[in-house]
């Protein structure tokens with residue numbers, strides 16, 4: 303594999319007494335999409351601001367497109383596109399003027415800037431809006447224009463801080479489509495999100511952060527496999543208490559009954575499923591449905607963040623005992 | 625040419641290009657704010673009427689026509705007002721997301737702020753023209769010839785750039801547009817009124833009179849009055865800045881620009897929202 307497009311080691315940053323980042327490390331392979339997933343205040347924006355040269359880190363170091371974000375900031379800026387969490391388009395300029403100005407600032411020259419502005423307005427379905435002042439734009443149009451502006455110089459690495467927060471479902475779907483088309487063009491993307499479904503849909507790798515710490519990372523599948531074991535669920539035709547109990551005994555000590563179904567962990571996945579189906583046949587209980595279920599990313603997310611939240615307290619408790 | 629010299633020349637060229645792009649952006653923005661344009665064109669007209677006729681009717685300047693005396697003062701006041709506007713505008717800019725956008729672009733660190741300064745200068749020209757027309761309409765004349773008049777206006781513009789940089793500094797340091805507005809307007813009113821901009825300070829109490837004489841605004845208007853030929857009486861003796869008003873204004877403006885502009889560039893490029 304080639305060098306990672308983004309690599310950050312032990313980033314730390316405090317604001318006064320607030321530790322926004324305690325220790326964040328991540329690697330994003332060139333041409334891949336990484337989602338930085340975390341709740342409000344987890345440190346997502348701070349991480350993005352450090353990686354995009356907007357904010358110096360207190361500790362750690364990071365490289366983007368092969369350049370150090372601190373000592374080679376000017377070179378990093380020629381390689382990156384950034385769409386921040388807050389709108390950055392000039393309200394008193396038209397969409398086209400905004401894009402053209404950014405193009406000139408990227409040293410594309412007047413003619414190329416105009417051509418790129420036109421192409422991007424087309425790509426983002428803003429051709430008619432391009433002649434209007436941005437102050438008349440809807441939220442979704444502003445976001446798309448902001449994204450278009452980050453692409454004017456065809457950056458190698460793109461940073462998107464909560465690109466869909468505050469958008470309606472239509473706007474969000476449009477944004478997803480735009481991001482996917484960028485990725486197929488080979489751009490490396492680091493996006494932040496509070497939404498698991500978004501990370502799951504868009505990202506090759508997910509880094510979950512909470513209170514300035516990385517609490518989990520991997521592909522969406524790895525995350526599910528490492529934290530969530532699959533469950534087996536047996537659903538009966540009706541809520542027959544005696545039958546439910548017999549199935550429960552078969553499934554083991556951790557079985558839980560809810561409504562007309564019983565579920566239990568299935569550590570060996572399909573093998574467990576096969577065993578259970580065979581035993582159910584011998585048991586002679588009528589069965590409506592048997593299946594394996596994997597935890598949703600939502601469950602993964604609450605597991606890892608709850609874990610991270612409780613660890614300092616349990617550490618303190620352990621000290622108290624000693 | 626050595627490699628580093630080539631690189632430096634390239635950087636300078638790109639820096640100038642960036643400053644041009646920034647200036648262009650501010651000019652487009654300026655054009656889109658007709659209320660601001662209207663206000664800045666109307667203010668000097670109101671001042672000419674207010675001071676030329678309302679107050680001016682009872683203000684006596686030794687041996688002279690008050691409205692002739694007043695006009696260079698009003699040119700100087702518009703320099704101060706434009707500095708106040710730029711302070712508020714810069715503070716507003718700094719609170720907007722667009723600052724972050726600029727700071728992730730590969731542009732010269734000084735470009736945006738230089739663009740702000742240049743566009744302020746350019747947008748000030750129509751205001752100056754309106755004031756000149758008003759002045760001519762109420763009887764003010766430049767009697768020392770065109771060359772001296774042009775020199776006078778260049779001096780006013782140079783001073784406008786210098787005071788404008790002070791306005792930018794205030795805008796960068798103030799936390800908000802409202803704060804910038806308050807912070808900048810207090811010194812502006814004091815500098816404008818405790819001076820020979822509107823009245824002859826010789827009638828003021830001694831302590832105030834000394835402040836008024838040494839106030840750089842007095843040097844600026846005195847330079848203007850000299851070059852336009854509106855001077856009334858000899859300068860007060862012992863006040864070097866009024867005995868050499870052109871040199872004082874020119875030197876002071878240069879010093880302010882050389883000291884303050886780099887501070888502003890540094891503040892801007894290190895600021896975080």
Ligand SMILES: Nc1ncnc2c1ncn2[C@@H]1O[C@H](COP(=O)(O)OP(=O)(O)O)[C@@H](O)[C@H]1O
Nearest residue numbers: 317320322341342343344345346347348349897
């Ligand atoms: N400029 C700042 N000044 C003070 N505190 C800040 C600043 N920026 C972020 N923080 C704090 O740092 C923490 C992480 O913030 P942020 O990175 O914006 O989180 P996220 O983007 O994940 O919502 C929060 O507690 C936030 O209040």
Ligand SMILES: [Mg+2]
Nearest residue numbers: 346347348387
């Ligand atoms: Mg954020």
